[in-house]
Amino acid sequence: MGEHEVGTTPPSIPTGSAFGRVQGRNVIAGQSISGGTVNFNFHAGKDPSTRRPAYRLFPFPRNEDVVSRVTLFAELDQLLPRSGASQSAALWGLGGSGYAYYARLRRSLADNFRKTQIALEYAYRRADEEPACSVFWVHAEDETTFVSDYKNIAKNLKIPTNLDGDELLTAVRDGIEALGPYVLVLDNADNLTVFGVGRDRAAGDENTAGGMARNLFGFVPRHSGTVLWTSRDKRICGSLVGAKRAINVTRMTESEAMALLETVGNKKIDESELDNAAQLLAELERLPLAVSQAAAYMRRTSTPIGEYLSRLRRPIKRWKVLGEAEFDRHRRQQTSNNVMQTWDISIEHIQYENPMACDILYSLAFVDNQNIPFELIAKIAEIVGRLARNEEAANAEPADSRDQDENQDDDDILGAIVLLQDFSFLHLRTSGERYQAYDMHKLVQEATHSSGYYKSIS
Template identity: 25%
Template sequence: MGPHEGTRRNEQPSRPPIEVLYPVTADETARSIEVDIVAVHGLGANVDSSWTYKGGPRTVHWLRDRDMLPAIVPNARIMVYNYESKWQANAPRTRLELCGEELVNSLHSFRKDTRDRPIIFIGHSLGGLVITHALLFADRNEDLKYLPECTVGFAALGTPFRGTTMHRLADLVAWLMTPAGSHKGIVRDLKPDDQHLRDKVHIFCQLRERLAIPVCCLFELLESDYGKKAGLWGGMTRGMVVKEESAHIPGWPRYALQADHFTLNKFSGPDDRSFLTVSERIRVMCADSKNVIRKRQKNVQLDRNESFVGRGAVLDQLLGRIPPSKNRDSCQWTAIEGLGGIGKTQIALMAAFRVHDDYPDCSVFWVPATSATNFENSYREIGRQIAVDGIDKGNADIKTLVKTKLSQESAGDWLLIVDNADDTELLLGDNGIKAYLPSSRRGSILFTTRNHQVTTRLGIQKQGTIAITEMSRAESIDLLAQGLEENQMDDADGTDVLLDFLADLPLAIKQASAYMAEVRISTTKYLELCKASNETMIKLLSKDFEDRGRYEGIRNPIATTWLVSFEQILKSAPLAAEYLRFMCLLAQKAIPASLLPPREDELEVVDAIGTLKAYTFIAEQQERDIFDIHRLVRLAMQNWLREKGEWEEWVTKVIQRLAEEFPYPKHENRGIWMKYLPHAQNVIEYWDDTVDKEAAGELSYNMGEGYHRLGRYQDAEKRNRLTLELRLKVLGKEHPQTLTSMSNLARGLNRQGKYEESGRMHKETMELSEKVLGKEHPETLTSMENLARALTGQRKYKEAEKIYQQTLKILEKVRGKEHSQTLTVMNNLAHMFNEQGKYGEAERICKRTAKIFEEHLGKEHTRTLGSMNNLAYALRNQGKYEEAEKIFRQTLELKEKSLGKNHPSTLGGMNNLARALQSQGRHDEANQVLEERKKRESGE
């Protein structure tokens, strides 16, 4: 299906996946480019020679030569997709699907500044199937589905939509050439009438029909010597490589070319008969591209939602802001923000009708921010409604024209609603939607968004931001009751439980209500069906229902989520199913991709995550590779694991994975363990169900240290007690890890002022460490230090100082005078001197330790801050108030930055600063600091 051309991959220079053939000069590029053309070569072919004719007086590359296709469509940018399609030797282990995914991802990156430009595909042979898979993949991906929506043509040159008779030869050659590196993955689906290929083509036909993509199929009339092209049996294997019935789909335009399969994509010059046929089809596609886009994209028309209930307070707040007459000093911007499916669009829609009813002279315009194309088409409709001059001209700058018109006083009062403003790049990027928003004192703009970052980056003030939460229970009951008889909701408790299950999410409630009204069942029965089995529940939540208050063709998000059953995912995408089972045991929000079970094949991972995103089981946050799992999906999946008997297996897998990835918490890796902590907290609740208690203990241990560093000492105590319990059972009392757990628990008790219990445990730990590890072991020395700190808390200063001095003597011997552990013990000793009133000694020690800590660890490190705080304390108590105040202020600022404003250590730093101010008689300033501390402590 294309000669085996070119050299080995390792002999070729690295080439980009997308290469521009025309235009090639700056002057040509400056022309108005209206369409992108992308050509994809066939099996075993080379990206250069595939489109080049070499049999005449000159070599002709019909995609690049100026008298060929560039002359026919001068306003097109012509590109080729460079992918590896070899299969006979040194072949990549790839598949059609992967080639298609790479194509759309490459185009997505390459066309980042021109993503709304119409695009035409040319595919020779297998290249046509690559294009087919590419468009199908893009249509399933929210970030890429604009590509098929921008596709205005597809010229298929000898594409084997129903496979090829050459498949048997290719399969045989691939088998014979296995020692040379042959791989038949890329030809696997080319068997005539292959079921997988038929399914893909069928789905593509539906996509093509839905988007009305112009397609033309060109097929060969001459036989080919395909054995010779494969390097075998020259002259003995002639025939039609792709027969007419395979090269076109019934109902699609088709054209015959006087060529064999291997010259179907090569033309001798501008007068070549086949070139004239092919180029004319492409010229027509280019000329009609704008009409295709215009017919495809419809202006959004929404009806009043007569079943709208509740949200009275929110509507009152909106109607007090968004009518233009409410503020004649500026064009007021307002944002409704909240979770997807929470009802933002419905609230905005109701507000729009209320403004229309209450202010008849105010025009109300609605534009979706789902894509630049939808936005521009809605602006075109607005332009037509308000009679903007030149709005329908071919070269009209529609967005600028409408912006200019609405920015004029003569446009009158208007309200512009920008719905689904979730994509910050689309909204705020170069040439983004924000640049085309009008501004007039007679205008007002309302945004709906699920992304709070959009609100802040738009500069909308707090008073202009309206956060939408779940419906109140009373509102949920009213919405559920729409269309139901009274006796269908007579079980108040059952109704309440059902609404808990539906998370008071308006779309889920409305869907449930519609189904109950249709089949005439009660809320109690519906709840029983939901609980009966996951299969039944998925079917219920997948039911479509009529909703005239939604966009035409847009289905309920909850229904979209459940269109594909868990069983289908298990069969068709096992890694996606694995990830879903894994993620349901983590926290609902902010799941890092780095926590998922690793795979060597990165494309497999991308495909699995893409599957889950495509079915809306998970959503990617603004930050890349961070995901949320829908609450209903998460709960249902947990139930599914229990019912299938997989609960214990997956609890164990998740605990083991977290134990492996969760690092021992330090200041330096705070960003990592803080990201993992919520997920560890969720799964550790199921530690009774894991068979790997050692992993559970390891995870619990690191969590306890994390809580300790966050100042959450009660949580740390809980985790450390669990860790100690597990390690005592699994490892025994004298195991080093058990001793570490005892030490951590005692340290947390000391932080909470439980000095007696802490002291007893530290003493026991020290004695056991000395016995098991030896007196000079770091863990033994840590136990000695901790015991001394506990004794300090009990005011047993002599005992504490004795242990400190013993510890220092050993540390200086085995670790050195400037080792961080040595300095930490010195710092703790200085703290004790401060407690005893030995301020001069404390000052001397702290100046040394603070200097070394800062040099080695930096100003923001907790050890540096602790040493500086002890120094300031000693200075204050010696009457050196100004010097103490300066250091207290410095440490407070650093603690707020590194630990957070509400960390116990930060709050303690505020106390220290207040006392330093009071010592100088500056009581008003001190009181202000204490008042701020009180607010932070109370959470105000």
């Protein structure tokens, strides 16, 4: 990969068969693509000998026609000002709730309508504004993806190839910090235990030699640059970043969702269809991934909004249209752009971390999604707890066992509810001494139905 100065370039340049051509006003010459990553390496300034190179490792090329949520980017800029100081922040929220969209659907990515695209656009903006700023991207789903991307960074930084394991990860961390200004995006950090959150420190130290996964947080740079996380888990607030340094990426406003419907559908909504469009957006709860999927389906099949809405309201047809997924050669193969599957990863994680929370989620999929009373959740938890009670508890002293079970049940219920809230599956509606209730996304209910994980509790 060669080094290049920033200069005036043609409006479009070839970038290889994986991405086709990148078009726009601010394209940088001399880019190369390797392993799904767009690599830039150039000197800031006219005299390359006087400056260190800035490394640019993006997961996808940028689309110059992106339109984004101005308020959200203003919040990011406030949390992460352009400075040489060490700083970090996080974008968190329900999968499919991020928002950035393109005027050309075929140039979109599977993650465009999620937190990932917001982070990507932020990184490109920093690169535009700071020629000396390096940009690195790490897929943080698990240790495997983290290490793989760190190896790619090591290759670009020309770190000795004989290093491996912790030595390699440490060398990459130190190498990034030595560059000066940088932006490191840690994307899809949904399993926070990978970075030490929620671990039993003593157990972790004791069992590391026995094969327990290492805590990767120690290998994240902390000096002289910006670290931006994306996660579905609210617990990233106050753990990996400060409690006030996280932005909840919520669903769009009605005007934003309407604009997205027009953009992806590639047509202006007729005045006669505005009412149907508003009803459709309400049905989809203005979740960007759901809206974009609906718009893509209508564009591809030339289906009027009213007809699509009618199908969506018929149970059998609803499952079919919501299950449609548009092929996208730009997306990562592991990432679904099907709205009924986009939350599977969160459901799987909840099942692993707290089976009771998952049983509650499954059960709530069969009740009204609005104004769910706490007492109903507690009753579900009681049934689940009774079924899960093991022989050891049954052999305990009756009085002690009863007191312990009551206290444990209270703790378990609260823990399960908090976990579902952390993943934005439940939202507190009212709170008080006498009454407490929750709401749940209708589409989340249907995704739970379609996930195939439901098991009967009785």
